[in-house]
Amino acid sequence: MTGLHWGILATGGIAHAFTSDLRTAGLDVAAVGSRSLDNARAFAEKYDIPHAHGSYEELVADPDVDIVYIATPHPGHVDNALLALEHGKHVLVEKPFTLNQAEAAAIRDAAAAKGLLAMEAMWTRYLPHMVRIREIIAAGTLGELRVVSADHTQKISTDPAHRLNDLALGGGALLDLGIYPLSFAVDVLGLPERITAVARLSDAGSDAEVATAMVHPGGTVSTTVSSSRGAGANTAQIVGTEARIEIDRVWYTPTSFRVTLPSNEVAEEYTSEVEGRGMQYQALAAERLVAAGVGSNDILPIDETVAIMGVLDEVRRQIGVVYPTER
CATH class of the missing domain: 3.40.50.720 (NAD(P)-binding Rossmann-like Domain)
Incomplete structure (x- = not known):
């Protein structure tokens, strides 16, 4: 301290x-x-x-x-x-x-x-299980990284006045929920070189569901899904040529994960022991x-934060979501 x-x-x-x-x-x-x-x-x-x-x-x-x-x-x-x-x-x-x-x-x-x-x-980036995951990747345990996938899906009020549905407050699944898996994909694979996004909008015009498919440096691929209308598994995985990491629910909070070989043998298990929320x-x-x-913040540099906001801007451009202050 x-x-x-x-x-x-x-x-x-x-x-x-x-x-x-x-x-x-x-x-x-x-x-x-x-x-x-x-x-x-x-x-x-x-x-x-x-x-x-x-x-x-x-x-x-x-x-x-x-x-x-x-x-x-x-x-x-x-x-x-x-x-x-x-x-x-x-x-x-x-x-x-x-x-x-x-x-x-x-x-x-x-x-x-x-x-x-x-x-x-x-x-999420600072939680002990995420620190350990980055160590495993850096050690080459997973081999060549190929795919990252993650979801953040919750059942939240459909009231148009609710903060997550109100465009005037930046409402929608993307900024509140989708930011987690998108930032996770960037953390593991780097900033995307290509972005494809689709969404279903609410009656209020905010994004109720958003899915992305992104291509990162070296051709690695990520997929993310976020929703404010239904609670899903909220898990994540990182797939490499030599092993994969499977992060249990709720992956963006203190949780557990496994490093699993192609033979399905578990090479490492990790369980978080965190006081409080983390x-x-x-x-x-x-x-x-x-x-x-x-x-310099090597876990999340400010330039990366700014770049990730650019990724979110592009996703919104593709799905047709504009906040009132931007008009």
């Missing part, structure tokens, strides 16, 4: 999950900010946070805060992150990082200009990066 003081910007469900894991890891949470002072005070009382602020501006101006976790709905990410950066705070921005690539690049460039950390809160690992990584002078 580096002694960084965290500020929590917004008090929704994801902010509760993250702050709970910060406390589990023994990290310092100095302040919380909400547009409602009552909400901020209730949040602060629950997690024993010293300072509660009734606006985001007050939070980022708090001298006791070093790094801000951005937990607002997607359309607010860019303005909230830029506000924190303007006040000299590092930022960990909840995924999806922004609504689109242009907004992501704006955050990246603002952070670089001030020598501050801007990092996407893609917590969101503390990304926070610990952010603290290490700040302590190292905001060096």
Whole structure:
């Protein structure tokens, strides 16, 4: 631990999950900010946070805060992150990082200009089982990589006013759910060279189901499926010429996996032992990066985050989804 003081910007469900894991890891949470002072005070009382602020501006101006976790709905990410950066705070921005690539690049460039950390809160990449999977791949255990497949499918409310269905809030399966398997495919195979996407849209015009087929460097292939209308297996696999990795449900949370040979002999089994939800690992990584002078994040570089937002832009272009702020 580096002694960084965290500020929590917004008090929704994801902010509760993250702050709970910060406390589990023994990290310092100095302040919380909400547009409602009552909400901020209730949040602060629950997690024993010293300072509660009734606006985001007050939070980022708090001298006791070093790094801000951005937990607002997607359309607010860019303005909230830029506000924190303007006040000299590092930022960990909840995924999806922004609504689109242009907004992501704006955050990246603002952070670089001030020598501050801007990092996407893609917590899955920092989980112990994912760290071990990258070690196995790097060791050549799987041989030549051929295919990655993953799904993120959940049954969520069909109410048009629900956040996941409201285009004005960046609603749809892609940004909330599809970001996980797409980022996973990029993590394993690199950025795609070709993208094909299909979708079924809701009556509100948001994407209820999205499927992608992508070709990555060297001709490797990935497939992803996301849905907000039905709960699927939520598993993933990486297939190589010498072995495959099968990640159990729910693959993007602390879970188990197997390394299986073509003969179906299991060469390795891994089971996660994680306290809490596991969101503390990304926070610990952010603290290490700040302590190292905001060096390059080898798990998820900011340039890769920006590029992944470009992949999501292309998927949306192909399926015909445009957010109101982009028109």
